[in-house]
Amino acid sequence: MGDRIRRHGTRHKARRRSVDLLFEAEARGIGPAELARERRSYAAEDDTIKTVNEFTMSLLEGVGANGDRIDDTIASYLEGWRLERLPAVDRAILRLAVWELFYTDVPPVVAVDEAVELAKQLSTDESPAFINGVLGRVVVVAPQVRAAAAAVPASEQDRPETGGPEGERADAGPGTEEPDARPGQG
DSSP states (O other): OOTTOOOOOHHHHHHHHHHHHHHHHHHHTSOHHHHHHHHHHHHHHOTTSOOOOHHHHHHHHHHHHTHHHHHHHHHHTOSSOOGGGSOHHHHHHHHHHHHHHHHSOSOHHHHHHHHHHHHHHHSOSSHHHHHHHHHHHHHHHHHHHHHHHHHSOHHHHTOTTTSSTTSOOSSOOTTSSOOOOOTTOO
16 A cells, blocks of 8 residues: 555545535525535536535535534634634535534544545645644534434424524533543544
């Protein structure tokens, strides 16, 4: 094997496509799932346009359906930054990673590693470390959010204004947990 040859599998490529589409959706002011459906429609009419695969579609639908909670969570862990001041590609990467941390069974180390790798490919030299730092703090509360989501009936999960049956927020903010200071988390 060679020195540091990294082959990217289908899921990595789907995540990268998701980041591209999240970036575009934000720039156009439309929902990510709406953009993905639009792309699928175009691809059905024109075989030169790449369709949106099922995994990418599920990522975009998940981020879109939980966007406010995801953005609130990211914003609460930014130290000295405001979400809207981050590079748009970094916002897209963070949104995707936080959704995976909170709402999927992807191992946290995989979600963080993928986000850092995407930042290396798509963003500034400082972005991988920045994204790793933010996600290193978010990952601490991810098990609580996953457990709370599993305990809430599906009909209640679709109510973003409450986050649950009693209006409780499952995602604890900063100060409720010790920050994850482990180096090399991603």
